[in-house]
Amino acid sequence: MEKQKFREFLTTKGLKLTKERDEILHEILVMKKHFDPEELFVRLKTKGSKVSRASVYRTIPLLVEVGLIEEVERIDRHAHYEKISEDRHHDHMICMKCGKVIEFYSPTLEMLQREICQKENFKGVRHSLEILGYCEKCGG
Amino acid sequence: MEKQKFREFLTTKGLKLTKERDEILHEILVMKKHFDPEELFVRLKTKGSKVSRASVYRTIPLLVEVGLIEEVERIDRHAHYEKISEDRHHDHMICMKCGKVIEFYSPTLEMLQREICQKENFKGVRHSLEILGYCEKCGG
DNA sequence: ACTGTAACTGAGATTAAATTGCAATATGGA
DNA sequence: TCCATATTGCAATTTAATCTCAGTTACAGT
Structure with a gap:
């Protein structure tokens, strides 16, 4: 499962699984579509999370590195990401x-x-x- | 030829072929490789051109629209462009x-x-x- | 060639995405 | 539980890209 994969990745690198990182990944997994960092941040805020914008921006590269998400395009001047689906690339x-x-x-x-x-x-x-x-x- | 194509495009749209636009396109045609706006600006400056950064940024979308260059990738946080070769896409x-x-x-x-x-x-x-x-x- | 006008320019201010510094805080192995 | 170290939020900062605006220029129509 994705969360397990992330946990292992963090442990291997000597990093920690914090509440914030878990919330961020959770929100991404729950979402169906593309997202951009700002949108993700707002979603988390709306749901009552205390996660900061900085943490969102700091967590995204980790999720890219572990292969859970990927940058799919740039619209205007900001990056868009997408969960990498387990079954198949598209x-x-x-x-x-x-x-x-x-x-x-x-x-x-x-x-x-x-x-x-x-x-x-x-x-x-x-x-x-x-x-x-x-x-x-x-x-x- | 590329410059002719650009001239026609500008005329059709009621735009003008200025010294600056000509210099920018010329430099792109002379270059062999990818380029980013800043790099292009510095090259022009080095060669003694008075072209401003703003003009570089304003001309690039025109060249994309007319099909002379295309955005090929984003490295870090800035766009990279490339001359579209006459003969074939790659x-x-x-x-x-x-x-x-x-x-x-x-x-x-x-x-x-x-x-x-x-x-x-x-x-x-x-x-x-x-x-x-x-x-x-x-x-x- | 001259003129009027709309497009264009440079310089610097501005925007907005993304990053960073720092003091306070939380994680997880011992 | 303890504690070294990673992490956080906040706000300041960075930086690519855009915008403002007053002065300038191209060029169609005369």
Whole structure:
């Protein structure tokens, strides 16, 4: 489970599992969608948490490092993150008009990428593919 | 040629081709690699240009809009751009250790993406694929 | 070539995301 | 329980990027 994974990671690094870190991870796990640090902070505040903005910003890199979340895009001038789902990686289509995000997954694409990496003697760890364009509703 | 394309774009939009805009585009065309706004600004200054930081930041979105450059990644907290090469689009592998950027191009990948878009009724305009991992030298 | 006007510029102030310093506090192994 | 050390909140700070505004410039129409 994610919390266990985080706990182990912290212990290994000689770090501590604090109430704040637990609350932050919990909120991320509970959320379904993308989030940005500020949004996460506000959510926690709304729920009565005393966590500070600084702690949110300090915890996020740890969660990225342990592989529980990843940075998925930058909107305007701030970063957006997303929980890495246990079962499978996915990529994004982003509508340039309405901002709608369509998630998709293609095994063929995954395989193809492994092939490309091999050819370049590159050890791929993760990737992100973003297709920008127009969704069905916004036509084109 | 790129400068002509930019000139036409500006005219169409009722904008003007100023000395500053010309200098900025010129410097980008002369450069081979990625660049970030600050770096571009310093290069221009070094070469004796009087262009201001603000003009650099104001010109970049225009060049993105006309399709001469694109944002390729964010390093730390600032954007990086790159001239779009005339002949063909390419994607990137980025070494998480030394930062080396390997450019690659796969027609199969391009085709596959068109298929994926079709399936979602999404009109793809452009895409960016980044594979993060470790280059040959940095092992794995 | 001249003119009017709207676009453009530089300099510095401003914004807002993200980071940091510090004194107080909490965690977890011994 | 004790205690070294990591962590916290707060507020100050940093920094990429944007904005303001008064003076300047490009260029379409004469």
